[in-house]
Amino acid sequence: MNFNAFKMDGLGNDFLIIDNRKQKVYLNEKQIQKLSNRENGIGFDQLIYIEKEGIDLRIKYFNSDGKFADACGNGNRCVAKILMDEIKSDNISFYVGDKLHDAKLISEKIISINMGNVTYDLSKIPVSNGVNKNPIKIKVDEFNDEGYLINIGNPHIIFLTDISDQDLKKIGPKIEKHDFFPKGINVTFVNLSKNNVRIKTWERGAGNTLCCGTAACATGHLLIQKKLSNNPVKINFPLGFIEIKKNLEEIVMTGPVSDVEKINVKI
Structure with a gap:
């Protein structure tokens, strides 16, 4: 299986980010564990999916052990930067679970976001x-x-x-x-x-x-x-x-x- 993705980090906390608005890629626990391995995989702390449900953007997180994660602050900022670059805007909103997060670009690589x-x-x-x-x-x-x-x-x-x-x-x-x-x-x-x-x-x-x-x-x-x-x-x-x-x-x-x-x- 081949797929496109993004690699980003927030102060060293790093992510593999898959945009499922443009493709449909869902990895199982073993695949996440394999890819997250820093010795023989890509290496990352969390896997992130960007998805769209109706008009809403929804973000889902999985830890390197392959288990679902409820939230991720650094991941939120990284996703916000990708989405802002895409629509050429300094503001973006998306859901993680039932929480709506509003993000704002402060400078080129500084993001502010409400965490609820x-x-x-x-x-x-x-x-x-x-x-x-x-x-x-x-x-x-x-x-x-x-x-x-x-x-x-x-x-x-x-x-x-x-x-x-x-x-x-x-x-x-x-x-x-x-x-x-x-x-x-x-x-x-x-x-x-x-x-x-x-x-x-x-x-x-x-x-x-x-x-x-x-x-x-x-x-x-x-x-x-x-x-x-x-x-x-x-x-x-x-x-x-x-x-x-x-x-x-x-x-x-x-x-x-x-x-x-x-x-x-x-x-």
């Missing part, structure tokens, strides 16, 4: 029956700390403490698949120093990535809500930063995207 509301409601994470507090204490190996549970289209647990990259790879997957979280969870650790915020995230279904946009949104909302940072706040990653602004309960994310690379894929 966040919730701390435990039923929206979701959690197992024994969990009735937020934040919740998590103990894994030698790690023992409180984490805040937040959903911004996908579920996150945010720890206001930093850990090493080595510990992230060890502890992250154990918390992701903890019994408290029947559908898994994204795991973020925050280094907060004088409004200089750096985060590390173990993504559900994708593992250790260079940048997670929804983790930035969830972290930003939490820090602003707790008055631990300014509004807006810059969330730093190895390759740059994302700005998070809280408007009432809605989050607006602004950050960079890469060039759009057109590729042909054979599988």
Whole structure:
């Protein structure tokens, strides 16, 4: 099978993007896993489908493990850039699930997009029956700390403490698949120093990535809500930063995207 696609990234969080308005390509779990492999595939964190239902543009995400993903902040910005370039406009709107996202071009490679509301409601994470507090204490190996549970289209647990990259790879997957979280969870650790915020995230279904946009949104909302940072706040990653602004309960994310690379894929 041959098909056309785009390759893009947001601060190193990279995507294979398939426009199904012009072709019909649907990959199964094994095909996604094969293509996402960085050693013998194309290599990417998430697969994105652009689709049209009636007059609506709809975006669907799958993680590198082949499982459906509810949301992706960096992916939203990359898709927005492709669609803006196509119609030669500085604005575009599309749906991810039941959320309508409005995106705006700030400069050539900077996109601002509303990410909708966040919730701390435990039923929206979701959690197992024994969990009735937020934040919740998590103990894994030698790690023992409180984490805040937040959903911004996908579920996150945010720890206001930093850990090493080595510990992230060890502890992250154990918390992701903890019994408290029947559908898994994204795991973020925050280094907060004088409004200089750096985060590390173990993504559900994708593992250790260079940048997670929804983790930035969830972290930003939490820090602003707790008055631990300014509004807006810059969330730093190895390759740059994302700005998070809280408007009432809605989050607006602004950050960079890469060039759009057109590729042909054979599988």
